Amino acid sequence: MANEIKYEYDAIKGFAVSSLFWAIVGLLVGILISIQLVYPQLNLTPWLTYGRLRPIHTNALIYGFTVPAAFSLFFFLVQRLGRVPLAFPGLAKFTLYFFNIAIVLAALSLFAGMSQSKEYSELEWPLDVGVVVLWVLFSINIISTIMKRKEEQMYVSLWYILATVVGVAIVYIGNNISVPVSLFKSYSAYAGANDANVQWWFGHNAVAFVFTTIPLAIFYYILPKSSGAPLYSHRLSIVGFWSLVFAYLWTGAHHLIYTPLPDWIQTVAIAFSFFLIAPSWASVINGYGTMGSQWEQMRSNYLVKFVVLGITFYGLQTIQGPSQAIRSFSALTHFTDWVPGHVHMGTMGWVTMTLSAGFYYMLPRIYNTEIYSIKLANVHFWLVLVGQLIYSVTMWITGIRQGAMWQALNADGSLTYPNFIQTLTPNYPFWNMRTMGGVIFFAGFLVFVFNIYKTIKHAPAPQKA
Amino acid sequence: MNVDKKPVTFMILAVLAILVGTLITTFIPLFTGTVILSTENVIPYTPLELEGRDIYIREGCNNCHTQTVRPLEFETKRYGSYSQLADSAIDRPHLWGSKRTGPDLARVGRKYPAAWHYQHMKNPQSMYPQSNMPAYTWLTDSKLDGRYAEQKMKVLGYPYAAGDLKALDGKTEMDALVAYLLRLGKELRP
Numbered sequence A: 001m002a003n004e005i006k007y008e009y010d011a012i013k014g015f016a017v018s019s020l021f022w023a024i025v026g027l028l029v030g031i032l033i034s035i036q037l038v039y040p041q042l043n044l045t046p047w048l049t050y051g052r053l054r055p056i057h058t059n060a061l062i063y064g065f066t067v068p069a070a071f072s073l074f075f076f077l078v079q080r081l082g083r084v085p086l087a088f089p090g091l092a093k094f095t096l097y098f099f100n101i102a103i104v105l106a107a108l109s110l111f112a113g114m115s116q117s118k119e120y121s122e123l124e125w126p127l128d129v130g131v132v133v134l135w136v137l138f139s140i141n142i143i144s145t146i147m148k149r150k151e152e153q154m155y156v157s158l159w160y161i162l163a164t165v166v167g168v169a170i171v172y173i174g175n176n177i178s179v180p181v182s183l184f185k186s187y188s189a190y191a192g193a194n195d196a197n198v199q200w201w202f203g204h205n206a207v208a209f210v211f212t213t214i215p216l217a218i219f220y221y222i223l224p225k226s227s228g229a230p231l232y233s234h235r236l237s238i239v240g241f242w243s244l245v246f247a248y249l250w251t252g253a254h255h256l257i258y259t260p261l262p263d264w265i266q267t268v269a270i271a272f273s274f275f276l277i278a279p280s281w282a283s284v285i286n287g288y289g290t291m292g293s294q295w296e297q298m299r300s301n302y303l304v305k306f307v308v309l310g311i312t313f314y315g316l317q318t319i320q321g322p323s324q325a326i327r328s329f330s331a332l333t334h335f336t337d338w339v340p341g342h343v344h345m346g347t348m349g350w351v352t353m354t355l356s357a358g359f360y361y362m363l364p365r366i367y368n369t370e371i372y373s374i375k376l377a378n379v380h381f382w383l384v385l386v387g388q389l390i391y392s393v394t395m396w397i398t399g400i401r402q403g404a405m406w407q408a409l410n411a412d413g414s415l416t417y418p419n420f421i422q423t424l425t426p427n428y429p430f431w432n433m434r435t436m437g438g439v440i441f442f443a444g445f446l447v448f449v450f451n452i453y454k455t456i457k458h459a460p461a462p463q464k465a
Numbered sequence B: 001m002n003v004d005k006k007p008v009t010f011m012i013l014a015v016l017a018i019l020v021g022t023l024i025t026t027f028i029p030l031f032t033g034t035v036i037l038s039t040e041n042v043i044p045y046t047p048l049e050l051e052g053r054d055i056y057i058r059e060g061c062n063n064c065h066t067q068t069v070r071p072l073e074f075e076t077k078r079y080g081s082y083s084q085l086a087d088s089a090i091d092r093p094h095l096w097g098s099k100r101t102g103p104d105l106a107r108v109g110r111k112y113p114a115a116w117h118y119q120h121m122k123n124p125q126s127m128y129p130q131s132n133m134p135a136y137t138w139l140t141d142s143k144l145d146g147r148y149a150e151q152k153m154k155v156l157g158y159p160y161a162a163g164d165l166k167a168l169d170g171k172t173e174m175d176a177l178v179a180y181l182l183r184l185g186k187e188l189r190p
Helices: A010-036 A050-082 A089-111 A125-147 A156-175 A192-209 A213-227 A234-250 A252-256 A263-275 A277-291 A302-325 A327-333 A338-366 A374-407 A420-424 A427-457 B007-032 B047-058 B073-079 B114-122 B149-156 B162-166 B173-183
Strands: A178-182 A185-188
Touching: A010 A050, A010 A089, A010 A338, A010 A427, A050 A089, A050 A125, A050 A156, A050 A213, A050 A338, A089 A125, A125 A156, A125 A178, A125 B007, A156 A192, A156 A213, A156 A234, A156 B007, A178 B149, A185 B149, A192 A213, A192 A234, A192 A252, A192 B007, A213 A234, A213 A277, A213 A302, A213 A338, A234 A263, A234 A277, A234 B007, A252 A263, A252 B007, A263 A277, A263 A302, A263 B007, A277 A302, A302 A327, A302 A338, A302 A374, A327 A374, A338 A374, A338 A427, A374 A420, A374 A427, A374 B073, B047 B149, B047 B162, B047 B173, B114 B173
Parallel strands: none
Antiparallel strands: A178 A185
């Protein structure tokens, strides 16, 4: 019956493939910079120094992997949940080409050192213009398709999609206001503490509208679909949604604790960080409640496994995050490897697991086939889980260790480790373990890509009408 | 009201929800003077220091070095006096950073002479064999490109004299970067 509506899948397929390609690039760069931290002689040329590669790692996985994965899955969700074909299929295909050209130029510009320096906002102004155009093109298709929908009530996933559409636009534009000096160089419109405040308002809400609302939109669709169980509580999802989009924007300054930024802004951010536990856990509880008495599916259903572990890491992430906002805990862990450990639990655990489940669910359906191998999907699951745990746990340990060494004072009040290098070198064995965790995760991701490739390859040729 | 049946209303409400915290904690402070300080005590960057700062940005030094000393005992003992609003008041962008793979640099200009920086930037391991910092040898060989120097000073509104721009002639990128590093911690008039 669903086949009576002529759904539009071409751009969806293209964005899925692009997303997987750029994920591989981003993960490889991640492994390289992880090794460089212990073996500095691997900073071979100016283009391959850590300082230039690290933004390529983060940008490739945010804008090269997560964003096109969202384009792909969102174009699918708005059609299925609205029971209507995509509003502008031609525009969607144009968006796909535009995206890939933009991301190639973005990577080249970062290799060349063209950078605004603000984290996750490094791209220089001409590329920012490109990102905004891309986002507008994507939004036109999403909003128009939702407007034309046949299903009157918008399901939770569509709320999170709409929040992503407006949220990314607001924070990306807000943080990238700058004055050009030349085609390749600009200066931020904001100065000093203001610039820092705007940057982390953006930084934390890139987490909100890329790493939270995107996977949540997918989570709310895939979990009931793959488990066959109805969503536990509609009311809880309403409360969770509105309190999340309200509260997130207040929290950016928890990245600036003990900086010169006025205390009241820091304190408000800390308070709202704790408030944010409630809407985050509304989704976690909704997930667990949906599983209800069906926990045996954790053994039998690989999709459920990905989604439930994903939402579990989301739950842990949203407890750990606020705890880091406590001033005394921030004093210990901020600026250390604890923080990348935290971030990677979210990205490698929650985001990647949920997006993977989205692709495993969607791609066989739009290619009219079955997943190539459930066994390989399980291998993928265990490898990314183990890789991520090794990554995060080693980073937490060495982060606490380094933070404690920085703080250590002798009885006479002098620093126990006055030379910074004394606190640095004990990181090396942990960083090597982290590299190992990253390689295991990457191996799992390659299994995933192989499984998807085989699935697509074995798909029957589309029937011509 | 069933907002989940009305996408346009829904988006407007979402935007409003987003804007409350945005305006109160981030954008209203831009204008109310809560964050903005008088900049009259701040010594503006010379063109050479500014070019050095842009090289610091180009090479992504901020990925491993912070520039903000926290008002904590163990921190001021290690790095010097804690950072204040005025220190970075004219900085566009700010370079406070978020990760200390290497040490904080907010006060580094008070700590070492120029010769130390030249040697360290060229070959960090010659001074700290176990350091993981990349060697920036090529900066010594790269002639500084001062084409946009004047335009940059204008955009940022820093005062300059013709002689300040002349000072860029014959300089290398390393000269500029070291000039910038030497300024860190000496932003304010005594």
